[in-house]
Amino acid sequence: MTRPSQALIDLNALLSNYKKLRTFHGGKAFAVLKANAYGHGAVRCARKLEMDADAFAVAFLEEGLELREAGIQKPILLLEGVFDVKELRKAANHGFWVVVSRHEQLEMIEQCSSAMRGLNVWLKLETGMNRLGLDGSLACEYIARLCATKAVAKVSFMTHLACADVEGDDFSTKQIEKLMNATRGLDCELSFCNSAGVLSAKGPPSDWARLGIAMYGVNPVPGSSFSLEPVMELKSQIFDVKNVKAGEGVGYGCTVRVSRDSRVGIVALGYADGYPRNAMGCSVLVDGRLTKTLGVISMDMLAVDITDLENSGQGSQVELWGKHIRVAEVAQYARTIPYELLCNVKRVSFLSI
Structure with missing residues (x-):
C-alpha cells in the first residue's frame, strides 16, 4: 500500500473561479501561477486555464520557462522582471512580458536595444507599499527612454496594493490615485487590482487584474461574501x-x-x-x-x-x-x-x- 496522503486539485473549480472573478472585475485578468501555482501545480493549472485566461503571470524567468517547455503559448508576465542581461535576452526570445521596477532593469533594456524587438514592458510604480517600484513622477521619462530603444513594442503600468485585504482599508484608494495621477494623459493600460483589490472593489476597474489566491478558492477580504470554490x-x-x-x-x-x-x-x-x-x-x-x-x-x-x-x-x-x-x-x-x-x-x- 502506498502512503495515502493526497492533494486533490479540482481544476474545474479553478477555471470557474477565474471566470467568475474576471467577470466581476470587468477587465482582462492575469492568472497568477507563481510559486508552482500557489502549490497547486503550475503546468496542470496553466493547461486547464489556457483557453480562457487572457495571460499568465509568474514570479521569475525559471517559472516562465517551465510553462513554455510544457507547451504553454499564452503571454506570460515576469512579475519580478529579469536579474541580468542574459535573462533579458532569454525572456525576449520566449516572448515573455517583463516588469520593470528598478532602474537597473531599465538600463538593461537600453543596453540591449539593438539586439531585440517587440518587448512588452510593464512599468511598476511605487505608490506606497515600499517594496518594488519606480518613481511615479518620472513616468513620462521612463516611457520616453523605453521607446527610444526601439526594443519595446508596448508599455503598460502597474502597482501593487498593500492593504486591500485589511478591514477598513482606505490606503488602496490613495495608491490608485497616485497611479492614475502618474499616468494621466498617457495612452497605457493599467494593472493595480490583485485578488483583494478585485473583491473589495477598490477604485475603478483596472485594464488588467492579477488573480492569485482568490483563483485558488480563498477569499482574502475580511467579511466578503463572494463565493469561491476550494481548489x-x-x-x-x-x-x-x-x-x-x-x-x-x-x-x-x-x-x-x-x-x-x-x-x-x-x-x-x-x-x-x-x-x-x-x-x-x-x-x-x-x-x-x-x-x-x-x-x-x-x-x-x-x-x-x-x-x-x-x-x-x-x-x-x-x-x-x-x-x-x-x-x-x-x-x-x-x-x-x-x-x-x-x-x-x-x-x-x-x-x-
Whole structure:
C-alpha cells in the first residue's frame, strides 16, 4: 500500500473561479501561477486555464520557462522582471512580458536595444507599499527612454496594493490615485487590482487584474461574501488507532492529556507535508464527521480524536482542508496565512480531478 496522503486539485473549480472573478472585475485578468501555482501545480493549472485566461503571470524567468517547455503559448508576465542581461535576452526570445521596477532593469533594456524587438514592458510604480517600484513622477521619462530603444513594442503600468485585504482599508484608494495621477494623459493600460483589490472593489476597474489566491478558492477580504470554490483538498487516512487512558498524554511533550478514555487515530500526514505544526486542536473531518487534532503535529503524522466516531478507525478518510474545512480556517487557527499553507504542501500525491 502506498502512503495515502493526497492533494486533490479540482481544476474545474479553478477555471470557474477565474471566470467568475474576471467577470466581476470587468477587465482582462492575469492568472497568477507563481510559486508552482500557489502549490497547486503550475503546468496542470496553466493547461486547464489556457483557453480562457487572457495571460499568465509568474514570479521569475525559471517559472516562465517551465510553462513554455510544457507547451504553454499564452503571454506570460515576469512579475519580478529579469536579474541580468542574459535573462533579458532569454525572456525576449520566449516572448515573455517583463516588469520593470528598478532602474537597473531599465538600463538593461537600453543596453540591449539593438539586439531585440517587440518587448512588452510593464512599468511598476511605487505608490506606497515600499517594496518594488519606480518613481511615479518620472513616468513620462521612463516611457520616453523605453521607446527610444526601439526594443519595446508596448508599455503598460502597474502597482501593487498593500492593504486591500485589511478591514477598513482606505490606503488602496490613495495608491490608485497616485497611479492614475502618474499616468494621466498617457495612452497605457493599467494593472493595480490583485485578488483583494478585485473583491473589495477598490477604485475603478483596472485594464488588467492579477488573480492569485482568490483563483485558488480563498477569499482574502475580511467579511466578503463572494463565493469561491476550494481548489485543493488535502487528505489522508488513519493508519493506526491507539486506546489512551484518561490522564495520559498524546504526542511530543505530552502537551495534551485526554480527560477520558479515548480512541486516537494516527493520520499519515505531518508538518513535513505542509500541515502546520502548531494546529493543535484544529478541526478536521474524519469520514465526513467533524473532530479535532490532538497534541503537537509530528513531522510525518498527526493524531485525531475519534472517541465519539464509533465506526471510524484504521482506513478512515481524513480531510485536513478542502470543501468542508477551509484552508483559511486552518491558517487562522495556526496563526498564519492560507498562502503559506498552500505553497508548503509537498511529499503527497497530487491528483487532478
